[in-house]
Amino acid sequence: MTTTTTAPPAGAQPGTPQTASPASPRKRGHRGNRTPGEGRMAALLLSPTLLVLALVIVYPLLAAVHQSLYRAESGLDADGFVADVESFVGLANYADLFVGETGRRFLNALGNTTFFTLTTVFLETVLGLCLALAMNRAFRGRSFLRASILVPWAVPTAVSGLLWRWIFQSDGIANTLLGSEILWTAEGNASRAAIIIAEVWKTAPFIGLLVLAGMQVIPGEVYEAAKIDGAGWWRQLGSITLPLVKPTLLVAVLFRMLDALRMFDLPFVLIGPGKESVETLSMLAWDESNQLRYGSASAFAIMLFLYVAVVAIVFVKVLGADVTGAKELKLISKKSRTKATRTQKAEATR
Amino acid sequence: MRQRRRTWQTLLATTASLAVAAVALTGCGGTATDAKSAPKAAAASFEGKGPINYVSNRDASGAANKSIEEWNAAHPEEKVTFIELPDSADQQRQQLIQNAQIKSDTFSVLNLDVVWTSEFAANKWILPLPADAIPTDKMIPATVNAATYRDTLVGAPYYTDGALFYFRSDLLKAAGIAAPPKTWDEMKTACKAILALPEAAGMSCYAGQFDKNEALTVNFSEAVASAGGTVVDAEGKPTVNTPEAKAGLNLLVDGFKDGLFPSDAITYLEEQGRRAFQDGKLVFMRNWPFLHASLSATDGSSKVAGKFGITSIPGTDGPGVSTLGGRSLAISPFTANKATALEFVKFFTSEEQAQKRLALSSRAPVYASLFADPAVVAKRPFFPTLLTSLNNAQPRPKVVQYGATTKAIQEEAYAAITGKKDTDTALNDMQAKLTELSAK
Known part of the structure; x- marks a missing residue:
């Protein structure tokens, strides 16, 4: 305790060090100077949050891992009632993911999930960027456009799935407009296309709005300078807009990827459960649990969890997406520090 | 320093009390479950009166609502609320099972498809009914059999269903065909003649229900049975690798x-x-009787009102074999008001209510006597045809693992009719899957 006595700022009441200490963060500075007492205090203050996190995240996760090691050997007793005996099978549920019928379905679902994630996120990003560029210009009715572009994102996915199902049914408007007779909701590539179209329609605005927010903090002077130097629109886009908007874009893309990896409701409502060409990992896990096979359902879910986790980690490490806002915080504190010194200097000169 | 220590103590105390509160909460949860599972042991006694929920598929005719309104008027203290489930039978089953698994008391009286009887009874998700509660001797035997699990009645037959073969009588007449086709070959011949007519331009011959869904299991079972085969034999062994089953599936392919x-x-x-x-757009259609009313609607919504007829579905040598459909009402063991639930089930499935519902709904009652009533037949001209269909009907596989069984059937039948697998491969794969399931 005594080690905390880094000279209290003048005017601080003796005996109230804990109110005084936050007032001198600049002097204390970085992590290394933090005392053990402060660390313990921080841990204590965080403990309710950690407790809640453990309850809603860690516990279900561990429960799923535990469940995935068991398998229900359902049989009928003499009276014809189901006698569910859960027996420990070790990693057998995981081993089954790569062999036989279950293996085929799992790999198919894994392929579908990856395919949908890559295609939809790519298309959304391109489309979202275009939307943001369009909205970033000053024109009449801009705010109206911005609000209306959010509508697809605001519609619940299940509802938009239903809407698109009507559009894509055999005598629906999609076939009428195209003059075609494509069976969008049957198995096949058409159903994949239907999913991609509906998903991009729904989520491109999300990327668009995030990127737009990123674009609006780019100061106008940068563009003015570029104009004076004779840079054209494309050059400005490539050398100013995209590099400066990159941190926001990366975060948006990461969010979308994690979202797309656990895609469930859209293929389920739009095409229907049990259709191989659009079955994703979440749908497979759901279907297994629906057949009351909770062990293998948990194994599917854990695999999906690991897949999502790996993608997230790789994305953050390789592309350096600034998810937690750590870099931004640093920038802000740097700015405020320089501002503070500037005002101090100004006061001094006065 | 002392003050800081005091703060520490406060924090420690807060965290500790939070933890205590959490433990207390879980404790409460525990007691609540115990309290809920207690009456389960005394389930068969059917005690408790009060409001209940009736969970069912949609009844577009409003007849079920009328019965419920009549009950509610007579029993203001034991009101029944109608909870509507989605149209898809798969989704209905999922919701019912999920509620049973969490032992939710929201669903009191369940409207069950006949094929779910075994699964729900074997898992104790529905209660066995008292022996004398339901007048089963007046009902069509097949419907009672469908609501029975191992010689115990677990559901009260509500309505029954058999396939009907809808045909365009005006087009048959125009093509000079006297009687509707009885076999697939006759249907093909009739179609050739009809589709050559100018007024049949752009029409197709026949459609059933072929999306990957419970309805595909129905259509597949009917095709197999109509060709003289079975999906599962009397001992519960799958028999889809037979020449008859192949002939049946080939009809659809x-x-x-x-x-x-x-x-x-x-x-x-x-x-x-x-x-x-x-x-x-269709000359012939296999569908359930409930469509008859909307097809004959004369308010302009139907282009075929008065221009169609019905008969038994076609087979290979003679009339085909329908799947037995229909519903029965069962009582959840997790509902608090079991006495009300039983009384409501008795009321709802009584002959009197069945007859009243006939005024609005074209759903077939389970009471054979109602099919013979001339006043009813005058209103529902398809009833004699349907009774023939019902007397000839075969159940879908009566198995506990029905969910996985129907899924396997759908998977393989869909692969065959979309051309992904040839008939032999699909049926062999189906046989293998069903054998594995029946062993459990």
Whole structure:
């Protein structure tokens, strides 16, 4: 305790060090100077949050891992009632993911999930960027456009799935407009296309709005300078807009990827459960649990969890997406520090 | 320093009390479950009166609502609320099972499809009914059998269903065909003549329900049975690798291959088929009787009102074999008001209510006497045909693992009719899957 006595700022009441200490963060500075007492205090203050996190995240996760090691050997007793005996099978549920019928379905679902994630996120990003560029210009009715572009994102996915199902049914408007007779909701590539179209329609605005927010903090002077130097629109886009908007874009893309990896409701409502060409990992896990096979359902879910986790980690490490806002915080504190010194200097000169 | 220590103590105390509160909460949860599971032991006694929920598929005719209104008027303290489930039978089953698994008391009286009887009874998700509660001797035997699990009645038969073969009588007449086809070959011949007519331009011959759904299991079972085969024999052993089963599945496969069925019939459920027939796009259709009323609607919504007839579905040598459909009411063991639930089930499935519902609904009652009532037949001209169909009907596989069984059937039958697998491979794979399931 005594080690905390880094000279209290003048005017601080003796005996109230804990109110005084936050007032001198600049002097204390970085992590290394933090005392053990402060660390313990921080841990204590965080403990309710950690407790809640453990309850809603860690516990279900561990429960799923535990469940995935068991398998229900359902049989009928003499009276014809189901006698569910859960027996420990070790990693057998995981081993089954790569062999036989279950293996085929799992790999198919894994392929579908990856395919949908890559295609939809790519298309959304391109489309979202275009939307943001369009909205970033000053024109009449801009705010109206911005609000209306959010509508697809605001519609619940299940509802938009239903809407698109009507559009894509055999005598629906999609076939009428195209003059075609494509069976969008049957198995096949058409159903994949239907999913991609509906998903991009729904989520491109999300990327668009995030990127737009990123674009609006780019100061106008940068563009003015570029104009004076004779840079054209494309050059400005490539050398100013995209590099400066990159941190926001990366975060948006990461969010979308994690979202797309656990895609469930859209293929389920739009095409229907049990259709191989659009079955994703979440749908497979759901279907297994629906057949009351909770062990293998948990194994599917854990695999999906690991897949999502790996993608997230790789994305953050390789592309350096600034998810937690750590870099931004640093920038802000740097700015405020320089501002503070500037005002101090100004006061001094006065 | 002292003050800081005091703060520490406060924090420690807060955290500790939070933890205590959490433990207390879980404790409360525990007691609540105990309290809930207690009456389960005394389930068969049917105690407790009060409001209940009736969970059911949609009744577009409003007849079920009328019965419920009548009950509610007479029993203001034991009101019944109608909870409507989605149209898809798969989704209905999922919701019912999920509620049973969490032992939710929201669902009191369950409207169960006949094929779910074994699964729900074996898992103790429904209660066995008292022996004398339901007048089973007056009901069509097949419907009572369908609501029975291991010699115990677990459901009160509510309505029954058999397939009907809808045909365009005006077009048959125009093509000079005297009687509706009784076999698939006769149907093909009739179609050839009819589709050559100018007024039949752009029409297709036939459609059933072929989307990957419970309805596909129905259509597959009917095709197999109509060709003289079975899906599962009397001992519960799968028999889909027989020549009869192959002939049955080939009827559907060839129907798509030869353009007898519209190509988008692969996306048809009951409703899509109705729309197509009602809009005059189909000459023949296999569907349930409940469509009869909307097809004969004279308010302009149906283009085929007065222009269609019904008969038994076609087979290979004579009339085909329908699947037994229909519903029964069962009582959840997790509901608090079991006495009310039982009384309501008795009331709802009584002959009197069944007769009253006939005024609005074309759903077939389970009481054979109502089919013979001339006043009813005058209103529902398809009833004699349906009774024939019902007397000839075969159940779908009566197995506990019905969910996985029907899934395997759908998977393989869909692969065959979409041309992904040839008939032999699909049926062999189906046989293997069903054998594995029946062993459990």
